[in-house]
Amino acid sequence: MKVGLFIPCYINQLYPQVAIATLELLEKLNVDVYYPSTQTCCGQPLGNSGYEEDSKGACQLFVENFKEYDFIVGPSGSCIYHIKKHFDILEQTPEVVKVRENAYELCEFIVKILGKTEVGASFPYKVGLHKSCHGLRGLNLGSCSERMEPHYSTEEDLLNNVKGLELVKLNREDECCGFGGTFSVFEEAVSVKMGKDKIKDHLDSGVEVITGADHSCLMHLEGLINRDNKPLRVMHIAEILNKTL
Amino acid sequence: MSHSEKAAVFNKNEAKVNWHDKALWYVREKRDNAAHGVKGWEYLRELASGIKANVLSNLDDYLIEFEANALANGIKVHWASSAEEHNQIVSKILEDKKAKKVVKSKSMLTEECHLNPYLENKGIEVVDTDLGEYIVQIAKESPSHIVLPAIHKTKEEVDELFQEHLGTTPSNGNPEYLTNEARKHLRKKFLQADAAITGVNFAIAETGGIVVCTNEGNADMGSHSAPVHIACMGIEKIIPKEEHLGIFLRLLARSATGQPITTYSSHFNKPTEGREMHIVIVDNGRTEQLSREDFRASLHCIRCGACMNTCPIYRRSGGHSYDATIPGPIGSILSPGKDLTKHSSLPFASTLCGSCSNVCPVKINIHEQLYSWRQIITKDVKQPLVKKTILKIAGVVLSNRTLYNIGGKSARFMLKYAPRFMVYSKLNAWGKARELPEVKNQNFDDWYKEKRKNNG
Numbered sequence A: 001m002k003v004g005l006f007i008p009c010y011i012n013q014l015y016p017q018v019a020i021a022t023l024e025l026l027e028k029l030n031v032d033v034y035y036p037s038t039q040t041c042c043g044q045p046l047g048n049s050g051y052e053e054d055s056k057g058a059c060q061l062f063v064e065n066f067k068e069y070d071f072i073v074g075p076s077g078s079c080i081y082h083i084k085k086h087f088d089i090l091e092q093t094p095e096v097v098k099v100r101e102n103a104y105e106l107c108e109f110i111v112k113i114l115g116k117t118e119v120g121a122s123f124p125y126k127v128g129l130h131k132s133c134h135g136l137r138g139l140n141l142g143s144c145s146e147r148m149e150p151h152y153s154t155e156e157d158l159l160n161n162v163k164g165l166e167l168v169k170l171n172r173e174d175e176c177c178g179f180g181g182t183f184s185v186f187e188e189a190v191s192v193k194m195g196k197d198k199i200k201d202h203l204d205s206g207v208e209v210i211t212g213a214d215h216s217c218l219m220h221l222e223g224l225i226n227r228d229n230k231p232l233r234v235m236h237i238a239e240i241l242n243k244t245l
Numbered sequence B: 001m002s003h004s005e006k007a008a009v010f011n012k013n014e015a016k017v018n019w020h021d022k023a024l025w026y027v028r029e030k031r032d033n034a035a036h037g038v039k040g041w042e043y044l045r046e047l048a049s050g051i052k053a054n055v056l057s058n059l060d061d062y063l064i065e066f067e068a069n070a071l072a073n074g075i076k077v078h079w080a081s082s083a084e085e086h087n088q089i090v091s092k093i094l095e096d097k098k099a100k101k102v103v104k105s106k107s108m109l110t111e112e113c114h115l116n117p118y119l120e121n122k123g124i125e126v127v128d129t130d131l132g133e134y135i136v137q138i139a140k141e142s143p144s145h146i147v148l149p150a151i152h153k154t155k156e157e158v159d160e161l162f163q164e165h166l167g168t169t170p171s172n173g174n175p176e177y178l179t180n181e182a183r184k185h186l187r188k189k190f191l192q193a194d195a196a197i198t199g200v201n202f203a204i205a206e207t208g209g210i211v212v213c214t215n216e217g218n219a220d221m222g223s224h225s226a227p228v229h230i231a232c233m234g235i236e237k238i239i240p241k242e243e244h245l246g247i248f249l250r251l252l253a254r255s256a257t258g259q260p261i262t263t264y265s266s267h268f269n270k271p272t273e274g275r276e277m278h279i280v281i282v283d284n285g286r287t288e289q290l291s292r293e294d295f296r297a298s299l300h301c302i303r304c305g306a307c308m309n310t311c312p313i314y315r316r317s318g319g320h321s322y323d324a325t326i327p328g329p330i331g332s333i334l335s336p337g338k339d340l341t342k343h344s345s346l347p348f349a350s351t352l353c354g355s356c357s358n359v360c361p362v363k364i365n366i367h368e369q370l371y372s373w374r375q376i377i378t379k380d381v382k383q384p385l386v387k388k389t390i391l392k393i394a395g396v397v398l399s400n401r402t403l404y405n406i407g408g409k410s411a412r413f414m415l416k417y418a419p420r421f422m423v424y425s426k427l428n429a430w431g432k433a434r435e436l437p438e439v440k441n442q443n444f445d446d447w448y449k450e451k452r453k454n455n456g
Helices: A009-014 A015-027 A044-048 A052-066 A077-089 A092-100 A106-113 A133-138 A154-159 A186-203 A215-228 A235-241 B001-012 B014-036 B042-055 B057-074 B083-096 B110-114 B113-123 B131-138 B155-165 B176-192 B217-227 B242-257 B287-289 B293-300 B306-310 B313-318 B328-338 B355-359 B368-380 B386-398 B399-418 B444-451
Strands: A002-005 A030-034 A071-074 A104-105 A128-129 A167-168 A210-211 A233-236 B075-081 B101-104 B125-128 B195-198 B202-204 B207-216 B228-234 B265-267 B276-282
Touching: A002 A015, A002 B001, A002 B101, A009 A015, A009 A215, A009 B014, A009 B399, A015 A030, A015 A071, A015 A106, A015 A133, A015 A233, A015 A235, A015 B444, A044 A052, A044 A077, A044 A092, A044 B368, A052 A077, A052 A092, A052 B242, A052 B386, A071 A077, A071 A106, A077 A104, A077 B110, A092 A104, A104 B110, A104 B207, A106 A154, A106 A235, A128 A154, A128 A186, A133 B355, A154 A210, A186 B001, A186 B014, A186 B083, A186 B313, A210 A215, A210 A235, A215 A233, A215 B113, A233 B368, B001 B276, B001 B313, B001 B368, B014 B242, B014 B306, B014 B313, B042 B057, B057 B075, B057 B276, B075 B083, B083 B113, B083 B195, B083 B228, B083 B276, B101 B176, B101 B217, B110 B113, B125 B131, B131 B155, B131 B176, B155 B176, B176 B217, B195 B217, B202 B242, B202 B276, B207 B217, B207 B228, B217 B265, B228 B368, B287 B328, B293 B328, B293 B368, B306 B313, B306 B328, B306 B355, B328 B355, B328 B368, B355 B368
Parallel strands: A002 A030, A002 A071, A071 A104, A128 A167, A128 A210, A210 A233, B075 B276, B101 B125, B101 B195, B195 B228, B228 B276
Antiparallel strands: B202 B207, B207 B265
16 A cells, blocks of 8 residues: 655645654554655645636646555645545546545544554643544534534544543534635634634633644644733644654 | 625624624524434435425426416415516505505515615605514614524614614613513504515415414514515525425524524415415526526525524624625625625635535535635636735646745745744734744755655
8 A cells, every 4th residue: 555645735834843743653553655755735725715727737736746646645634625625627537536536634544544543642631622624524524513413533533542632622612713724814803713712712621732633724723822822732633643752 | 895804893892703603603502402302304404405406496387386376375476587676566566555554574585675775765664573673674774694683783782772763761781671662662563554574484386375484473463464465585485395394494493593493484375355465476686596507506595594603704703794685604605696796705704614504404515605606706806916916826836846846945934034024014914913833944845855865
């Protein structure tokens, strides 16, 4: 099984520690993992802004970079969702179909494909899980509070097996944090208010570290936390799963 | 003003935003509890969505069937292709009956057609009798929510409004007292009314009858006391059979307010002897929306308002920030179909979180339609030059690895070394309330080249 590691553009440039943790974690789990060095971006920022047409080049390049792998794994539910959902703008060649079908968000890959929920991590902190919308409602990584379905959560399955980690229950378990890509700048006021409310929920619930499977949401929350000097840290779930403290 | 500008104004009063958010979240939670009590909720949604899809695919036949049955029941049926025509028809009926005083129960359609000002201009008194609608009417505002029209007002604000318009004594916003005073006032209006106008929740093709759902019984009060009843409906209100009400009535009230059923589900099948009943069937852009394949399902809507209650943006920007008859997520996919330029900011007033689609009792893929409208708007409506240029350039950079390397390096360099006053300038909306990420010495590419030499 050859796995292509997909590192979203903003993680590559701004959060290399998340990419490193993802790679190390996959290696620890004995995955044969490769990093195609000419990858750029899945095109989501363009599509969500209404410039899907202009993203075709990026999408095509993505397919070129990853078509040879059995699985494509990335530490971002949102980007993976974009590949699965919105690469319909490309001609559906066998390669495009293969890439769309075999793209996996990291947690889902570990739980569903590798069949593991225990990855040997320990992290003795009170952790609040931010269930990012595209992973939750797009990739069905967990049950949604709106839907009348039995409770399940891919990320919780993994976090519950981390030694010493206490998963904290939030008041609003899956409300959006307000990042939303370019929404965060073009609807600045509401975006910031949503983020502040999210952070308040974590603080009120006694959380020490906010984690999640989408670092873009965490970047938005971290920006607010740092500006307001709140006693919280954010860490991508890969960083926690790769920790042995 | 765009949605974001209006939302920014709304957010100047954070306490009010918190209150608005909590009030609507409370309704969302009530909805969750109520839906949890129904075995097979998701299956019901599936059925409702399927029935609506069938209706829209066979709308012409169902409408003709409905008309024939309604006529056979002694109801007068009128067809209006536009808001203007709708208003003319209603006005003509009232004129023929020499009706000067009209009581109206809640109808988003008559809001959409701006019926009130049209009739008032002709010297007719129109009183909205739904309490929430009455509040916004005397405040000379529009509803900010389709089920809770006055949700943007606190009880203290209503208190002041009633003091001014009904001469009530200050009660510190006592809801019981205020409701009673409104009831006394409205009762007089019901008794004096020459005609009653209602909306329609469901129009049943097989019977030619209509169903109107209210909690206050005001549709019944009006139509039972006045000699003329005019019911106004959009063409998409059709359901094929009476038995389908068992699906829709169970979904509607639970989705809207978390009640098992509205207090009144009133069936109107024919006029009372000696009285008149009219139904006005209105298109006003619906056929056009029906022709747009990607947006057709927006016509499934049964106006429950659940998407508004769950929408984190609606709750924190208020219904008026949408500047449309129907606000919130559903309004944001309906309104661009009516006036693309005027409503072009609405599909962007969303993070595409998808909660709206999940609560929708008729399974409208609202967030996917928002995405689709965005693609159309950037082509058909003039976009801010800066935004357009940045995204067009991004498209080129992201499809070319060499440019991507240069772009990534220079952006990281800027973030790391540019002075704070430059990075956190007025041009940087991100930085107004948020810090930018701290830039590390290496990006992942560099790290990988160094640490995993033999791979990739």
